Amino acid sequence: MATISDVAKQTGLSSATVSRVINNYPHVSEEKRRLVHEAMQELGYFPNTSARNLRNRKTNLVAVLIPRLTNPFFTTILDGIEKVAEEKGFQLLICQTQSSKKKELDFLTLLKTKQVDGVIFTSIENDWSKIEPYTESGPIILCNEYHRDATVPIVRLDQAYGSYLGTRHLIERGYKKIAFCHGSKSGLSNDRRKGFERAIAEAALPLNQEWVFHDTYTMEDGKKVLKKIINLKNRPTAIFTGGDEVASGVLKEAKRHGLKVPEELAILGFDDQPIASLIEPELTTIHQPGEEIGSRTMSVFIDCLNGVIERTQQSVIELPISLVKRKTT
Amino acid sequence: MATISDVAKQTGLSSATVSRVINNYPHVSEEKRRLVHEAMQELGYFPNTSARNLRNRKTNLVAVLIPRLTNPFFTTILDGIEKVAEEKGFQLLICQTQSSKKKELDFLTLLKTKQVDGVIFTSIENDWSKIEPYTESGPIILCNEYHRDATVPIVRLDQAYGSYLGTRHLIERGYKKIAFCHGSKSGLSNDRRKGFERAIAEAALPLNQEWVFHDTYTMEDGKKVLKKIINLKNRPTAIFTGGDEVASGVLKEAKRHGLKVPEELAILGFDDQPIASLIEPELTTIHQPGEEIGSRTMSVFIDCLNGVIERTQQSVIELPISLVKRKTT
DNA sequence: CCGTTTTTTGTAATCGATTACATGGAATCG
DNA sequence: CGATTCCATGTAATCGATTACAAAAAACGG
Structure with a gap:
């Protein structure tokens, strides 16, 4: 050469x-x-790029932490990040965490070794105290995640408002016995629960603990949830699932059991993934602007690199979230 | 530092x-x-990684060219690649080509500038003659793609056999008037057409040019195809779509027009994406082992780096492809 | 035409590692 | 005990760029 x-x-x-x-x-x-x-x-x-990087003390590389590449919502975010990155001359390093705390921390050493200029989290597993020490080595941005103590820029959606909106919609339609699924008890999922609870409280509706389901993430989980519902004496008439995948599992299993949707059970998703308009009846869901949240995040990242935004203190950009009414409610 | x-x-x-x-x-x-x-x-x-890379003349980075991050089939491949990569200490650089010839070539300069140790193509836009000069700079592997003159290792599926299998299945079920959708007229899509034509020819069935549709890729395209079919005097009784997305578009539109599936129109997909078992009726389709093809590709890549496999001459690894019978045929 | 400024180019240090080669000391052997 | 081998460590070159500083050449001003 x-x-x-x-x-x-x-x-x-x-x-x-x-x-x-x-x-x-x-x-x-x-x-x-x-x-x-x-x-x-x-x-x-x-x-030679390595020689340049060494001399210039930067790589134009960004690590993007993502739980699973096969989750469409995250690849939509990734797509948004990529478009801005490519426009601005950055390359993305894929870091699939598989939701593992250890992997997440391992990927952060990319920052320490100066292999990347910064890191974008599209989901976060560790406590902030574990992450914080790495902020000195380069910009870290939270995308679609929120940590109260995070000392970095955050680009997010108002999840609580989203689920409030969704729940209100169910209530307005006249449903009174509303079930709720959520994933972990931290972060996003927790915000969604808060919005749900607020709407329920405002309408003075009952909140039956039998109708709350934990650790639901996949279609399979959705199917399980419906099976449990079937066996309840006091069945809910509507269900707010934590995501479209869970929703589609619930829907599929409901149809298998001959439950009419939405007459006997209304279903509300979250995410507005492509499948939402594919399944039948089409899924009413909360639209999250995945691509936009990605592209905004990348812009913020670049602003951090250029010192336009303070990178070691919390700032929040909130994007609008909306309800997409379809046929399951 | x-x-x-x-x-x-x-x-x-x-x-x-x-x-x-x-x-x-x-x-x-x-x-x-x-x-x-x-x-x-x-x-x-x-x-410092840059210093090491410079001295060691390698980066442990692989560029993965992918048309769209939001296409589930490609992210499944990517997932397979990633798993082996992470296991073997490689990082992946995302290169979204948007199916653009120019971008594809641009990404190849990553090889020239030694930013990456090699490149994996999960789809290819340019003629091989354009790509070939880059092979001297590092391993290039074709994943799920085939070019007759390619002078590199290829990991692929026997697309022609897959569509032959699918078409045979339709024929065995008694369908005689079979329509066919395909994307471009090169590469994969062409192989699929060949398998289709072979099965048709063996059964001495008619091959009506009205039943052949070009440039179909998305759900929207599928809907358009069905609209055209509706208007034909001589309608096909079955349709072999080039992919599950197209198939789901066809299906959705068929239902909207009150066409019974599979009684009045049988539908066969290709890919076996998650949606295939989500839509109703569930889609009969050709299963492509996406993750496996990805992981095999990454293994081959590493073998190339280690000189176990000759990197500048064609070799082909072919993975099995199979029919998944569900409800639309 | 001479002094000053500006343009063009070169020299050599630097970024932060790895490694060929050299060296001194310890261990081994007949 | 002297020759040989092996172990532990250091010196300095090297990977391939960028850039501070210096110097030569050209342009400019009066």
């Missing part, structure tokens, strides 16, 4: 001048500029 | 010895080893 000094030799110039040409610096005569370009062409020269 | 010479200074040793400790070389006394580890801890030292 040709190096910069090969080009220098070929042209009879110094590598400094060649470097100036490569980086489009002023104060290089047109003649030499042309000469250098010719030589580069001829030798098939490309600047 | 602490560097290796800070650690050397702190311990009173040379940076050579520190490097030996970092890289677990023999011939370092236990005492110094401990000393170095302590100093590293104390100084919060992490080796």
